Amino acid sequence: MIILKIGGSILTKKDLAKPEVDYENLERIASEIEESLHSDDLNSDLSDGLIIVHGAGSFGHPPASKYKIGESFPIEDYPFKRLGFAEIQNQVKKLNSIICDSLIKHNIPVVSMPPSSFVTTVDKRIYEFRLGLIKKYIKEGYVPVLYGDIVLDEELKMAIISGDQILQYIAKILKSDNIILGTDVNGVYTKNPKNHKDSKLISVLTNLNQIEELESTTNIDVTGGMVGKVKELLELANLGIDSEIINANTPKTIANALQSKPVIGTKLTSKLEEYNY
Amino acid sequence: MIILKIGGSILTKKDLAKPEVDYENLERIASEIEESLHSDDLNSDLSDGLIIVHGAGSFGHPPASKYKIGESFPIEDYPFKRLGFAEIQNQVKKLNSIICDSLIKHNIPVVSMPPSSFVTTVDKRIYEFRLGLIKKYIKEGYVPVLYGDIVLDEELKMAIISGDQILQYIAKILKSDNIILGTDVNGVYTKNPKNHKDSKLISVLTNLNQIEELESTTNIDVTGGMVGKVKELLELANLGIDSEIINANTPKTIANALQSKPVIGTKLTSKLEEYNY
Numbered sequence: 001m002i003i004l005k006i007g008g009s010i011l012t013k014k015d016l017a018k019p020e021v022d023y024e025n026l027e028r029i030a031s032e033i034e035e036s037l038h039s040d041d042l043n044s045d046l047s048d049g050l051i052i053v054h055g056a057g058s059f060g061h062p063p064a065s066k067y068k069i070g071e072s073f074p075i076e077d078y079p080f081k082r083l084g085f086a087e088i089q090n091q092v093k094k095l096n097s098i099i100c101d102s103l104i105k106h107n108i109p110v111v112s113m114p115p116s117s118f119v120t121t122v123d124k125r126i127y128e129f130r131l132g133l134i135k136k137y138i139k140e141g142y143v144p145v146l147y148g149d150i151v152l153d154e155e156l157k158m159a160i161i162s163g164d165q166i167l168q169y170i171a172k173i174l175k176s177d178n179i180i181l182g183t184d185v186n187g188v189y190t191k192n193p194k195n196h197k198d199s200k201l202i203s204v205l206t207n208l209n210q211i212e213e214l215e216s217t218t219n220i221d222v223t224g225g226m227v228g229k230v231k232e233l234l235e236l237a238n239l240g241i242d243s244e245i246i247n248a249n250t251p252k253t254i255a256n257a258l259q260s261k262p263v264i265g266t267k268l269t270s271k272l273e274e275y276n277y
Numbered sequence: 278m279i280i281l282k283i284g285g286s287i288l289t290k291k292d293l294a295k296p297e298v299d300y301e302n303l304e305r306i307a308s309e310i311e312e313s314l315h316s317d318d319l320n321s322d323l324s325d326g327l328i329i330v331h332g333a334g335s336f337g338h339p340p341a342s343k344y345k346i347g348e349s350f351p352i353e354d355y356p357f358k359r360l361g362f363a364e365i366q367n368q369v370k371k372l373n374s375i376i377c378d379s380l381i382k383h384n385i386p387v388v389s390m391p392p393s394s395f396v397t398t399v400d401k402r403i404y405e406f407r408l409g410l411i412k413k414y415i416k417e418g419y420v421p422v423l424y425g426d427i428v429l430d431e432e433l434k435m436a437i438i439s440g441d442q443i444l445q446y447i448a449k450i451l452k453s454d455n456i457i458l459g460t461d462v463n464g465v466y467t468k469n470p471k472n473h474k475d476s477k478l479i480s481v482l483t484n485l486n487q488i489e490e491l492e493s494t495t496n497i498d499v500t501g502g503m504v505g506k507v508k509e510l511l512e513l514a515n516l517g518i519d520s521e522i523i524n525a526n527t528p529k530t531i532a533n534a535l536q537s538k539p540v541i542g543t544k545l546t547s548k549l550e551e552y553n554y
Contacts, residue, residue: 010342030486034549047356057328078418079386079418082386082417082418083386084421085386085388086377086380086381086386086387086417086419087381089388089389090377090378090381090387090389091376091379091390093370093374093377094374097370097371097374098361098368100366100367100370103363104360104363104364104367107360108355108363109362110361110363111362111363111366111393112366112367112368112370112391112393112394113394114389114391114394116388116389117390117391117394117395117410118394118395118407120410120413128410130407131397132430133394133395133405136397136429137429140359140416140429140434141355141356141359142359142362142363152410152413152414157417204447205510247295272493
């Protein structure tokens, strides 16, 4: 089974007054997923099932900041905060609905699973997460689509659950074979490539020491820096779940990664012997 | 706690090539719910919580017929059927999203709960239905919004779950104080009012014998006839859960019903002593 995460920054346009979908990227990525699912030499990881997780991008982050979700608040603010919850939930659902439209047009039998209807958190970390139905949908041949959402938090009343946190959780519990992270960078570099001409893309990453400047390395999106992501993915690698950070803006990269073909990117693994490294 | 069901025929326009929302009705009903929730003499039933259940109307019924959901099918049709599932789920989600938009504009802290992410059926009847999170949302002051959806069925692979079935289930399990059914008729008549000039609206219904012509009485919507509804509501009445069938097309009817004010309609109850009947 493969879990494909598509960053919100890939599917939505940043820095616009109104949240907007990047339809060009969405359409291309949907067709790359379709191509992979219908490929004749379907690799066994993909034939065991696919889960798609997408970020909230410009549909989620601006209202989440506006309503200061994740910060504690006095009880008299609760009515206002609840409306924020409602607004954010409905906004990210709209993005999800547009994404599903495109995937359905490309003959992908998606089933949308909004975390707000089966996940709760404690201090922003997953507390309850009912996976039974996701497993059933996969078994029946569907492609579950999960996404960054707002959920009930037992301490803070409400919290944002990022696509990355969902990804990490379901990968571990469902023991996924592989994780593909479609981001807007080519992968993990030895130093921040924006400031350092001598930075190099790390093709196989097995531990954090390979990154020379931890603090300043490229961020993937606003819900967490690259270092946090890499740490979490290395933890999964130690459990035998490999992952690959790739650039989803580059055509064919998602298609190739889904079909286990070589791509530019960073592979995170603990299985050193499989690589000439 | 009150459960308000709003029929799909109230919120969507029938007989159009494309599914369309009845924005006028939606806007009016959202404002009536807002008024009721913010009323000074908030009756105790409503202050204990509100759940809204809406039908799928023209967003759900045409694709459900097209894909023949609920009929058994040969396994080679499964890929096509799965796409039908995906399409229907996404269509009814769009309707739900538009309804939530309107409710949020009217300051109602809604949380959308799509049945496809926590309900399964066996031969079209509810099998699994996780209510825990709905209870939590109510406790935290939200208004959960559920709706007619498509779900996994353990026998037929997939089935439509109607708003009415959801309503009946949650009313029983959550022991709701009252159910309000917003339909496009005034209530239950002694005979079909379309064919019989001498038919009378039944104001308090305690058993089926009050209906003179069971077979031909007015249908409320396409997912089930009035008789089926009435039978199910009388079963609930016997458990102490009263309900009221009202005309949601008539302005102020939902507002008055939510505030326990007298309205034209049919009350279904087993508590005869409370009525001059």
